[in-house]
Amino acid sequence: xxxxxxxxxxxxxxxxxxxxxxxxxxxxxxxxxxxxxxxxxxxxxxxxxxxxxxxxxxxxxxxxxxxxxxxxxxxxxxxxxxxxxxxxxxxxxxxxxxxxxxxxxxxxxxxxx
Amino acid sequence: xxxxxxxxxxxxxxxxxxxxxxxxxxxxxxxxxxxxxxxxxxxxxxxxxxxxxxxxxxxxxxxxxxxxxxxxxxxxxxxxxxxxxxxxxxxxxxxxxxxxxxxxxxxxxxxxx
DNA sequence: CTGTTATATTGTAATATATTAATATATTAA
DNA sequence: TTAATATATTAATATATTACAATATAACAG
Numbered sequence: 001x002x003x004x005x006x007x008x009x010x011x012x013x014x015x016x017x018x019x020x021x022x023x024x025x026x027x028x029x030x031x032x033x034x035x036x037x038x039x040x041x042x043x044x045x046x047x048x049x050x051x052x053x054x055x056x057x058x059x060x061x062x063x064x065x066x067x068x069x070x071x072x073x074x075x076x077x078x079x080x081x082x083x084x085x086x087x088x089x090x091x092x093x094x095x096x097x098x099x100x101x102x103x104x105x106x107x108x109x110x111x112x113x
Numbered sequence: 114x115x116x117x118x119x120x121x122x123x124x125x126x127x128x129x130x131x132x133x134x135x136x137x138x139x140x141x142x143x144x145x146x147x148x149x150x151x152x153x154x155x156x157x158x159x160x161x162x163x164x165x166x167x168x169x170x171x172x173x174x175x176x177x178x179x180x181x182x183x184x185x186x187x188x189x190x191x192x193x194x195x196x197x198x199x200x201x202x203x204x205x206x207x208x209x210x211x212x213x214x215x216x217x218x219x220x221x222x223x224x225x226x
Numbered sequence: 227c228t229g230t231t232a233t234a235t236t237g238t239a240a241t242a243t244a245t246t247a248a249t250a251t252a253t254t255a256a
Numbered sequence: 257t258t259a260a261t262a263t264a265t266t267a268a269t270a271t272a273t274t275a276c277a278a279t280a281t282a283a284c285a286g
Contacts, residue, residue, distance in 0.1 A: 005143075005205075010136035013204050016211075017134040022244085023123035026130070030118075039263055052245065054264055064211045073253050073262050080214075083207050090200045091126050092118075097194055098129075098177045135274085152233055165275060167234055186232050186283050 019063040024048060025056050026088065028077075032066060033085045036078035132176040137161060138169050139201065141190075145179060146198045149191035 020026060024046060031037060031045055043053045057077060060066040065084055069076045079085065133139060137159060144150060144158050156166045170190060173179040178197055182189045192198065 007136065007140075009208070010139050012208055013139050013201075014134050014136040016204055016208055017130055017139070018243095021127050021130040021134045023120065023127040024244095026123050026126050027120075040261095049246075050263070051247080051265085055244080058264075064214070070252085070263095075263060081207055081210055083203060083210065087200065087203045087207060088126075090196055090203060091129055094194055094196050094200060095122070095125055095129055097196065101177070101193075131273095153231095162276070163233075164235085164277075168274080171234075183233095183282085186230095188233060 016063060016065075019060060019065055020087070020091070022056065024052070025060060028053075028056060028060065029065070029079065029084060029088060032077060032079050033088075036069070036076040038074040038076055040074070042077070128176060129178075132173060132178055133200070133204070135169065137165070138173060141166075141169060141173065142178070142192065142197060142201060145190060145192050146201075149182070149189045151187040151189055153187070155190070 020029075027046060028042055031042060037045075039050070039053060039057065042057070043050050046053055057066065057068070060077075061068060064080055066077050067080050069078070133142075140159060141155055144155060150158075152163070152166060152170065155170070156163050159166055170179065170181070173190075174181060177193055179190050180193050182191070
């Protein structure tokens with residue numbers, strides 16, 4: 001079942017995971033799942049400095065996670081692959097299960113033994 | 114469809130993604146998908162110094178991705194959640210599609226526009 | 227207790243990453 | 257051309273991560 005693969009392929013996968021390993025970038029991805037957005041719209045959603053958003057978009061672009069389309073003054077960003085959304089969903093689920101496990105553990109510890 | 118959530122939840126998700134953002138850790142995860150393994154077995158598979166493997170296992174442990182079980186002298190590691198394997202599969206698929214896209218682009222460039 | 231094997235932790239140097247402020251570029255309107 | 261708006265890049269700094277070597281701990285055999 002597991003995809004055992006070459007050292008080099010693992011490096012590429014790690015690169016891709018690094019791309020997801022930032023709260024702002026995850027937020028950008030979630031916003032873009034609702035459709036393409038301009039940089040300005042993203043800046044407003046994230047309430048972060050424009051340079052920061054632009055930097056994160058460059059990282060997402062370089063790693064092929066989003067694509068950019070210029071229309072006049074604006075640049076519209078969108079996801080390159082709907083599977084990226086699926087990946088985010090699974091991360092979401094794993095996190096929820098972790099929280100649930102921790103909750104149960106906490107309950108057991110508090111309720112004596 | 115997207116799971117828009119609080120800033121704090123995005124931080125946790127990013128933490129989880131960081132855990133996956135290393136080639137050696139991804140390899141450990143793939144090995145553990147085949148069942149639990151001792152540290153020594155992992156050291157042999159990875160051909161990395163024991164301290165390095167142990168460090169990565171600690172990171173995976175701290176973030177709730179793997180769990181450890183001591184049996185005598187050995188410590189057996191296993192995945193805490195089978196969904197972690199699913200997440201790796203999706204990353205695998207996204208990477209394959211990226212490679213495919215790049216291949217097509219390269220073909221187009223070489224075959225003269 | 228001593229030695230041995232398996233595993234974990236810590237300090238450190240090298241490297242990578244994010245943030246910020248400043249500056250640069252691109253597009254359009256006037 | 258100049259001004260205005262949208263976006264991108266760069267340099268400096270702060271922070272985080274990794275690998276490696278050395279050391280520590282844990283379990284057990286004798």
